[in-house]
Amino acid sequence: MDDSEKISRLSATPTRVSEQWFEEPHAEQLDHVWSPPRGFLGWLVTTNHKDIGRRYIVTAFIFFLLAGILALMMRIQLARPENHFLNPDVYNQIFTTHGTAMMFLFAVPIMEGFGLYFVPLMIGTRNVAFPRMNAFGYFVYLFGGLMLFGGLLTNTGPDAGWFAYVPLSGPQFSPGHRVDIWADMITLTEIPALVGAVEIITTVFKQRAPGMSLNRIPLFVWAQVITSFMVLFAMPSIMLASGALAMDRLKNVNTHFFNVAEGGDALLWQHLFWFFGHPEVYIIFIPGTGFVSTIVETFSRRKMFGYPAMVLSLIATAFIGFGLWVHHMFATPLPKLGQAFFTGASMLIAIPSGIQIFCWIATLATGKPKLKIPLLWVLGFIVVFVLGGMTGIVLASMSIDIQVHDTFFVVAHFHYVLIGGAVFPLFGALHYWFPKWTGRMLNRALAQWQFWLFFIGFNLTFFPMHILGFHGMTRRIYTYLPETGWGNLNLLATIGAATMGISVLLFLINVAVSRKSGALAGENPWGGSTLEWMTASPPPSYNFLHLPTVAGRCPAWENTPETPVVSGLSTTEREVLTTTILDAVPEHRYEISPDSIWPLVLALVVGLDLLWMIFTPWAYPIGVFVGLVVLAFWFWRGNEPGWVVEGIMSTPPKSKTEQLALKTEDAKAPSHH
Amino acid sequence: MSAIYALVLLFAVIAISRRNRGSDEPILSPDPKREHRLNIALGGFALFTAAILFYFMVSDFAAGRDMRAISDPNPLRVLIKGHQWWWEVQYENAVSSNTVVTANEIHLPEGKAVQFDLQASDVIHSFWAPNFDGKKDLVPGHPTSFAFRPTKTGTFYGQCAEFCGLQHAHMRFTVVVEKSDEFQKWLTAQSQNAPVPATELQKHGQQVFLNGTCIMCHTIAGTPARGTLGPDLTHLASRQMIGAGTIPNTRGHLGGWILDAPRIKPGVRMPQNVLSPADFQALLAYLEMLK
Numbered sequence: 014m015d016d017s018e019k020i021s022r023l024s025a026t027p028t029r030v031s032e033q034w035f036e037e038p039h040a041e042q043l044d045h046v047w048s049p050p051r052g053f054l055g056w057l058v059t060t061n062h063k064d065i066g067r068r069y070i071v072t073a074f075i076f077f078l079l080a081g082i083l084a085l086m087m088r089i090q091l092a093r094p095e096n097h098f099l100n101p102d103v104y105n106q107i108f109t110t111h112g113t114a115m116m117f118l119f120a121v122p123i124m125e126g127f128g129l130y131f132v133p134l135m136i137g138t139r140n141v142a143f144p145r146m147n148a149f150g151y152f153v154y155l156f157g158g159l160m161l162f163g164g165l166l167t168n169t170g171p172d173a174g175w176f177a178y179v180p181l182s183g184p185q186f187s188p189g190h191r192v193d194i195w196a197d198m199i200t201l202t203e204i205p206a207l208v209g210a211v212e213i214i215t216t217v218f219k220q221r222a223p224g225m226s227l228n229r230i231p232l233f234v235w236a237q238v239i240t241s242f243m244v245l246f247a248m249p250s251i252m253l254a255s256g257a258l259a260m261d262r263l264k265n266v267n268t269h270f271f272n273v274a275e276g277g278d279a280l281l282w283q284h285l286f287w288f289f290g291h292p293e294v295y296i297i298f299i300p301g302t303g304f305v306s307t308i309v310e311t312f313s314r315r316k317m318f319g320y321p322a323m324v325l326s327l328i329a330t331a332f333i334g335f336g337l338w339v340h341h342m343f344a345t346p347l348p349k350l351g352q353a354f355f356t357g358a359s360m361l362i363a364i365p366s367g368i369q370i371f372c373w374i375a376t377l378a379t380g381k382p383k384l385k386i387p388l389l390w391v392l393g394f395i396v397v398f399v400l401g402g403m404t405g406i407v408l409a410s411m412s413i414d415i416q417v418h419d420t421f422f423v424v425a426h427f428h429y430v431l432i433g434g435a436v437f438p439l440f441g442a443l444h445y446w447f448p449k450w451t452g453r454m455l456n457r458a459l460a461q462w463q464f465w466l467f468f469i470g471f472n473l474t475f476f477p478m479h480i481l482g483f484h485g486m487t488r489r490i491y492t493y494l495p496e497t498g499w500g501n502l503n504l505l506a507t508i509g510a511a512t513m514g515i516s517v518l519l520f521l522i523n524v525a526v527s528r529k530s531g532a533l534a535g536e537n538p539w540g541g542s543t544l545e546w547m548t549a550s551p552p553p554s555y556n557f558l559h560l561p562t563v564a565g566r567c568p569a570w571e572n573t574p575e576t577p578v579v580s581g582l583s584t585t586e587r588e589v590l591t592t593t594i595l596d597a598v599p600e601h602r603y604e605i606s607p608d609s610i611w612p613l614v615l616a617l618v619v620g621l622d623l624l625w626m627i628f629t630p631w632a633y634p635i636g637v638f639v640g641l642v643v644l645a646f647w648f649w650r651g652n653e654p655g656w657v658v659e660g661i662m663s664t665p666p667k668s669k670t671e672q673l674a675l676k677t678e679d680a681k682a683p684s685h686h
Numbered sequence: 687m688s689a690i691y692a693l694v695l696l697f698a699v700i701a702i703s704r705r706n707r708g709s710d711e712p713i714l715s716p717d718p719k720r721e722h723r724l725n726i727a728l729g730g731f732a733l734f735t736a737a738i739l740f741y742f743m744v745s746d747f748a749a750g751r752d753m754r755a756i757s758d759p760n761p762l763r764v765l766i767k768g769h770q771w772w773w774e775v776q777y778e779n780a781v782s783s784n785t786v787v788t789a790n791e792i793h794l795p796e797g798k799a800v801q802f803d804l805q806a807s808d809v810i811h812s813f814w815a816p817n818f819d820g821k822k823d824l825v826p827g828h829p830t831s832f833a834f835r836p837t838k839t840g841t842f843y844g845q846c847a848e849f850c851g852l853q854h855a856h857m858r859f860t861v862v863v864e865k866s867d868e869f870q871k872w873l874t875a876q877s878q879n880a881p882v883p884a885t886e887l888q889k890h891g892q893q894v895f896l897n898g899t900c901i902m903c904h905t906i907a908g909t910p911a912r913g914t915l916g917p918d919l920t921h922l923a924s925r926q927m928i929g930a931g932t933i934p935n936t937r938g939h940l941g942g943w944i945l946d947a948p949r950i951k952p953g954v955r956m957p958q959n960v961l962s963p964a965d966f967q968a969l970l971a972y973l974e975m976l977k
Binding site: 100101102105173174178180181186273278279280314315316318319322344345346349353356357360361363364367368370371372374375377378379380381382383384388392395396399400403406407410411412413414415416418419420485487488489490491492493494540542565567570571 | 687688690691694695697698700701702704709710711712713714715716717720721724725727728731732735736739742743746747749750753754770808809810812814816819820821822823825826827828829830843845846847848849850851852853854855931952953
C-alpha cells in the first residue's frame with residue numbers, strides 16, 4: 014500500500030526524454046487524428062469511447078423513461094380494486110416489458126455506458142482496447158431495445174414475465190411471437206453486455222497510465238472490472254437458456270429442452286435463469302457502489318477509508334453472488350437441505366455489503382463532508398439501500414421466504430435494493446459528471462427539488478408494498494377484489510409513483526435548461542480526485558494532451574506540474590500505451606483501429622437475422638454467412654492495426670511521414686521489459 | 687434488525703453533520719492512529735455482522751425444521767391439481783367411487799394434519815393459503831407435497847402465487863376449516879352422486895345441461911356428464927364462490943357467468959352461451975339444487 018515506493022519503478026518512464034525523437038503533441042493535430050469525420054457519417058462510424066458511452070447512457074435513460082411510463086400505467090391500474098384501465102392481456106405485456114426493459118435495456122447498459130465513458134479517462138488512456146467492437150455492441154443493443162418496444166407497440170409485447178418461466182413461455186402456452194421477441198431480445202442485449210465486459214477488462218488490465226498499479230485503480234474502475242467479470246460468467250447462462258427456449262419455440266426445430274412431455278425439464282429453466290438472474294442484481298449494484306465511492310471520496314475531501322477492504326468486498330460479492338440463485342426457488346420442489354445452503358450463502362453476502370457501508374460512513378465521518386447534490390443522493394442511497402438489505406436478509410431465510418415469496422413484499426424489497434442501490438447512486442452520478450460531459454453545472458435548486466420529490470415519492474410507492482405483501486397481495490396480478498382491503502395502500506403507492514414521475518420530469522427540465530445555460534464548470538468543479546478531472550470539460554476526442562502518469566490513488570489531488578507525463582506516442586496515428594497488468598509499467602505502443610462503418614453493418618446483420626430467426630431456422634446459416642462476409646470487410650487489410658511494437662521506444666514505427674521516420678532512426682531509448 | 691437499521695442511519699447522520707470543517711483541501715494522509723482504530727472497528731463490525739447472521743441462520747434452520755415436523759403417520763390426504771386458472775381438489779378414498787372431486791374449495795377438519803399432494807396439469811402454479819403456511823410450487827413433471835395442521839376453524843382464502851398467464855389474478859380458492867364431525871358430514875355429502883331433479887323445471891334444466899355444450903367440459907356425478915376440462919359441478923351449489931374465487935356463488939352471478947364468463951374473467955376457457963330465457967331459468971334451477 015505504500016504509494017511512494019512504486020514511483021521509483023517508474024523512473025524510466027518515457028517522460029519528456031522522448032521529445033528528442035517525437036513531436037510534442039498538439040491539440041489540433043491530436044484532435045484531427047482522434048475525431049470521427051464531421052456530420053452524419055461521423056455519427057455512424059465513430060468508435061470513440063466517449064461517443065459510444067454517451068450513447069449508451071442517453072439511450073438507456075430513454076428506455077428508463079419508457080419503462081417508467083409503463084410502471085405508472087400499472088400503478089394506475091392497481092390504484093383501485095377491479096379497475097378497468099388495462100385489460101389483463103395488456104397488463105401482462107406491460108409488466109413483462111417493464112421488468113425486461115429496466116433490467117436489460119436500462120440498468121445494465123447505463124452502468125456499462127458510464128464504464129465505457131469514464132474507465133479510459135480514469136485510467137489515463139485515449140480509447141478502449143477494441144473500439145470497433147465497442148461501436149458494434151452499442152448498435153446491437155439499440156436494435157434489441159427497439160425490437161422489444163416495437164413488439165409492445167404492435168401488440169406483440171412479451172407477456173410471460175421478465176423471467177419467462179417455462180412451460181408458460183413455451184410453444185404450447187404462449188403461441189404467437191410475443192415470447193420469441195423476448196428470447197431474441199435477450200440475446201441481442203447480452204451481446205453488448207459481453208462486448209462491454211471484454212472492452213473494460215482489457216482496457217483496464219492493459220492500458221492504465223504508467224504507475225497505476227492494481228492497488229491504485231480508482232474504486233469506480235474496480236467496480237466496473239469486477240462487474241465485467243460477473244457479466245462474463247452470468248450472461249452465457251441466460252443466452253444459453255433463451256437460445257434453448259427460442260429453439261423449443263421455433264417451427265421445424267422444436268427441440269424439447271423444456272418440454273416435460275418429451276423428457277425436458279421445467280426447473281432447468283429456472284436454474285439457468287437465476288444463475289444469471291441473481292448475479293444480474295450485483296451486475297447492476299456493483300457499478301452503483303463505484304459511483305458511491307467516487308462521490309464519497311470527492312465530497313468528504315479525503316482519501317477513501319478502507320480501500321483494500323472495499324476492493325475485497327466487491328470481489329467477495331461477485332463470488333458469493335453466484336452461489337445463491339436458489340433463493341429465488343425456495344418454493345419449488347427442491348430438497349430442503351440443499352436449500353439451507355443457499356440460505357447461508359444469501360445471508361453471507363450481507364457481510365461485504367455491510368463492510369462497504371461502514372467504509373463510506375467512516376470516510377464521511379473522518380473527512381470534511383460537503384453536502385452537495387451528488388452526496389445528497391448518496392445519503393438517500395444509504396437510507397434506502399440499507400433497508401432493502403434488511404428485507405433481503407428476511408428473504409434469505411427460507412422459512413420466512415416461502416411466506417412472502419412472490420408477494421408485494423418482494424416487489425418492495427427489490428425496488429429498495431435496485432432503485433436504492435443503483436438509481437439513487439445513478440442520479441448522484443448524473444449530477445456529479447454532468448459538468449464533465451457538458452462543461453456546465455446543473456441547477457442546484459431544481460436538483461434539490463428533484464431529490465426530495467424522488468426520495469419521498471419512492472418511499473410512498475414502495476414502503477406500503479411491504480405491508481401489502483404481509484397482507485397476502487401476490488405479484489403480477491392485474492387486479493384484486495375489494496374485499497381484500499388492499500385498496501388504500503395501493504392508492505398510496507400510486508400517488509408515490511406519480512411523485513417520482515414529477516421528480517424525473519424535473520430532472521429532464523434541469524438537463525435541458527442547464528446544458529445550454531448552466532454555470533460554466535471548468536476542468537474540476539467538485540475538486541474530484543480521479544484523472545477524468547484533469548482534462549477539459551467536455552474532454553477532447555483524445556482525452557489527454559499528454560497521457561498522465563500516476564503516483565497514488567488520487568492523481569487529481571496528488572499530481573503536480575512536475576509529475577512526469579507520457580510522450581512518445583504517435584501524433585499521426587491512433588496510438589495508445591499498453592502497460593503491465595500488475596504494476597502498469599509501460600510495455601509497448603499499440604495502434605487501435607480507425608473509425609469504420611462495418612460495426613454498424615454487422616450489428617444490422619445480427620439484429621435483422623435474429624429477428625428473422627423468429628420465423629425460420631434458415632436464418633441461422635444465412636446469417637452466419639452474411640456475417641462472415643461483413644467480418645471480412647471489417648478485417649480487410651488496411652483497416653486493421655498496422656503494427657504493434659514491442660518495447661516502448663525500442664523499435665521505430667513504420668511511420669507514415671518521412672520526417673518522423675528520420676527522427677526515429679536516431680532514437681536509442683531504453684527498453685523496458 | 688430495525689435497531690441495526692436505526693444505528694446505521696444514526697451514524698450516517700453524525701458523519702454528515704460534521705460537515706464544512708476547515709478548508710476544501712483534500713486530506714491525503716489521514717491521521718494514522720485514527721485510521722488504525724477505524725480498521726479495528728471495521729474488523730469488529732464484520733465479526734459482529736457475521737455473528738448476527740449466523741444466529742439468524744441457525745434460527746432459520748430450527749424454524750424450518752419445526753414447520754416441517756408434522757408427525758402424523760396417517761394424515762388426511764388431499765390431491766390438488768393446478769389448472770389454468772382453477773384448482774381441482776380430490777379427497778382420496780379406498781373405495782374409488784367414494785373419492786371426492788371438487789374445485790376451488792377445500793374443507794379441512796380442525797386439528798388434523800393434512801398432506802397436500804400437488805400436481806400441475808399445464809403451467810407452473812403455486813399453492814398458497816397465507817393463513818396456514820408458506821407456498822409450494824406446482825411444477826409440471828415434479829409432483830410434490832407438503833403438510834400442515836389447521837388449528838382454527840373459519841373460512842380462509844388462498845391463491846395462486848406463481849404467474850400463470852392471463853387470469854393469474856383470478857385463481858383463488860377458499861379453505862373452510864371446521865369441526866371434525868362437520869367435516870365428515872361434508873365429506874360424506876360430497877361423495878354422493880348429484881341429487882336427482884325433482885321438479886319439472888329442474889328436469890328440464892338437466893336436459894339443457896346434458897344436451898348442450900356443458901358436458902364437454904364438466905362432470906356431474908350420476909349423470910352422463912363426464913367432461914374433465916372444467917371444474918366438477920356435482921355439488922356446485924354447496925360452494926361459496928365461482929370462477930376460482932372470482933365472484934360469489936349467487937343466482938345472479940351464476941347466471942351472468944353461464945351467459946358470458948369471458949366478460950367477467952377475460953381469457954377463461956368457458957365460452958359464452960346463448961340460451962332461450964326458458965332454458966336459462968331451467969338450467970339455473972337445476973344447478974342451484976346441486977347441493
